[in-house]
Amino acid sequence: KLGLTAKKDGDFGEWYSQVVVESEMISYYDVSGCYILRPYSFAIWDEIKNWFDAQIKEMGVQNAYFPLFITEDVLMTEKDHVEGFAPEVAWVTRSGNSELDRPIAIRPTSETVMYPYYAQWIRSHRDLPLRLNQWTNVVRWEFKHPTPFIRSREFLWQEGHTCFATQKEAETEVYDILDLYRRVYEELLAVPVCKGTKSSKEKFAGALFTTTVEAFVPQNGRGIQAATSHCLGQNFSKMFGIEFETEARERAHAWQNSWGLTTRSIGVMVMTHGDDKGLVLPPRVAQVQAVLIPIPNSKLGEEAVAALAERAADIEKALKAAGVRLTVDRRDNYTPGWKYNYWELRGVPLRIELGPKDMDAGVAMLARRDTGAKQSLPWDQLAAAVPKLLEQIQAEMYGRARSEFDACIERVSTWDEFMAALDRKHMALGPWCDEEAAEEDVKKRSACKDAMGAKSLCIPLDQPELAPGTLCFVTGKPAKNFCLDKHKR
Numbered sequence: 001k002l003g004l005t006a007k008k009d010g011d012f013g014e015w016y017s018q019v020v021v022e023s024e025m026i027s028y029y030d031v032s033g034c035y036i037l038r039p040y041s042f043a044i045w046d047e048i049k050n051w052f053d054a055q056i057k058e059m060g061v062q063n064a065y066f067p068l069f070i071t072e073d074v075l076m077t078e079k080d081h082v083e084g085f086a087p088e089v090a091w092v093t094r095s096g097n098s099e100l101d102r103p104i105a106i107r108p109t110s111e112t113v114m115y116p117y118y119a120q121w122i123r124s125h126r127d128l129p130l131r132l133n134q135w136t137n138v139v140r141w142e143f144k145h146p147t148p149f150i151r152s153r154e155f156l157w158q159e160g161h162t163c164f165a166t167q168k169e170a171e172t173e174v175y176d177i178l179d180l181y182r183r184v185y186e187e188l189l190a191v192p193v194c195k196g197t198k199s200s201k202e203k204f205a206g207a208l209f210t211t212t213v214e215a216f217v218p219q220n221g222r223g224i225q226a227a228t229s230h231c232l233g234q235n236f237s238k239m240f241g242i243e244f245e246t247e248a249r250e251r252a253h254a255w256q257n258s259w260g261l262t263t264r265s266i267g268v269m270v271m272t273h274g275d276d277k278g279l280v281l282p283p284r285v286a287q288v289q290a291v292l293i294p295i296p297n298s299k300l301g302e303e304a305v306a307a308l309a310e311r312a313a314d315i316e317k318a319l320k321a322a323g324v325r326l327t328v329d330r331r332d333n334y335t336p337g338w339k340y341n342y343w344e345l346r347g348v349p350l351r352i353e354l355g356p357k358d359m360d361a362g363v364a365m366l367a368r369r370d371t372g373a374k375q376s377l378p379w380d381q382l383a384a385a386v387p388k389l390l391e392q393i394q395a396e397m398y399g400r401a402r403s404e405f406d407a408c409i410e411r412v413s414t415w416d417e418f419m420a421a422l423d424r425k426h427m428a429l430g431p432w433c434d435e436e437a438a439e440e441d442v443k444k445r446s447a448c449k450d451a452m453g454a455k456s457l458c459i460p461l462d463q464p465e466l467a468p469g470t471l472c473f474v475t476g477k478p479a480k481n482f483c484l485d486k487h488k489r
């Protein structure tokens with residue numbers, strides 16, 4: 001069975017689920033909230049991992065691996081840090097048929113696993129900076145509706161945990177990493193994001209401040225936290241005793257950061273670019289960037305069949321030599337039309353047709369997956385043109401998504417304008433006093449029968465001009481900055 005029955009502008013959730021399953025990215029699994037990442041989606045995680053890993057290694061970050069398990073005592077090192085999260089911690093309580101005398105937690109994140117050892121390893125300023133990262137899975141037994149890639153009880157991520165001697169070094173890294181996250185989304189996944197700082201209510205309680213890249217799904221008006229980079233200050237180093245002797249022979253607590261990007265990024269890419277025919281993959285992360293489909297004409301003699309096979313082999317060789325990740329679909333048990341649907345469903349950025357007319361004319365017909373545009377090219381121009389066309393597709397996919405994202409942000413200065421923007425499933429960028437009371441107020445006043453009110457996504461790093469005397473659109477107090485909000489559903 002090929003193709004989708006749901007429409008992206010119809011039942012979005014059903015459309016999304018069909019796309020990720022029919023394109024063979026995901027299989028549902030018999031433990032609820034868990035999914036199988038099949039090769040087609042794992043290849044995208046590989047691309048993201050290869051790029052990001054090379055970047056952080058260039059910054060001097062090293063990879064390591066810490067255990068999956070956390071003892072109850074260690075997890076509870078900072079009771080109030082954990083208490084809000086306690087319901088989502090998964091525990092091992094027995095092995096075989098013998099109960100463990102103390103339950104052991106499965107890591108939901110690794111601060112409490114790593115930091116007691118950071119305290120052992122860091123003694124002197126010479127041991128700093130210590131910058132470790134791990135590519136792992138984590139488990140959070142969430143009860144909200146699970147969605148492939150977006151919210152699952154086990155997911156893959158990288159978690160970076162770094163220690164510095166000074167606040168300045170730590171803060172610089174927070175923003176360096178945040179920009180790498182922006183680049184993962186904008187340059188690899190062609191997904192626009194907004195860089196910002198979380199409000200005090202939305203930030204991670206253990207952090208001094210939290211920075212984030214926020215994505216947006218116009219179809220359902222939902223903002224999505226796409227990655228996060230925290231400055232932890234000295235909160236955790238004081239909690240875990242990560243102290244060092246400074247050059248002036250004084251004792252000081254390390255300044256720490258932690259930062260994470262998860263497989264949610266794949267889901268955001270699917271939601272942003274997919275259409276009613278299925279996936280649309282950005283060429284940078286597409287395992288198959290182009291598929292060549294030779295179309296034999298059974299009426300012609302075997303010399304035509306041989307010529308087609310030879311030409312296909314020539315084109316394959318030339319494009320692979322040009323660095324194009326190409327597949328040739330030579331299956332003789334499917335029609336060309338069937339193959340077109342098959343590769344469109346899988347979002348392959350470029351189809352190259354080689355039919356009888358093309359053979360006569362010495363050309364190949366190129367069809368773009370993102371726009372459907374077709375163009376024919378002489379064989380000897382393919383090796384130069386196809387890589388450029390793939391780059392053009394990447395840039396235009398980003399450009400279209402960026403302008404749609406920007407069109408979904410409405411500047412507001414009054415409560416009514418704020419509610420109107422949210423009701424249009426847009427984000428609202430408004431001047432506010434940046435106080436928790438204002439956020440509580442927004443959440444309560446905006447909660448109407450169907451939506452659960454609004455929440456703030458972030459305080460964008462890139463702030464509009466705040467005219468003196470501008471008032472908070474919620475409390476009427478003097479505004480401090482602009483905050484980006486969206487409907488919570």
Ligand SMILES: O=C1CCCN[C@@H]1CCCn1cnc2cc(F)c(Cl)cc2c1=O
Pocket residue numbers: 081082085086088089108109110111140158159160204228230258259260
């Ligand atoms: O977001 C990141 C980036 C990567 C490293 N970690 C931080 C903070 C994670 C917050 N957080 C998030 N979720 C959690 C869930 C839990 F069950 C427990 Cl016990 C703790 C947490 C928790 O601390």
Ligand SMILES: [Mg+2]
Pocket residue numbers: 140
């Ligand atoms: Mg959570």
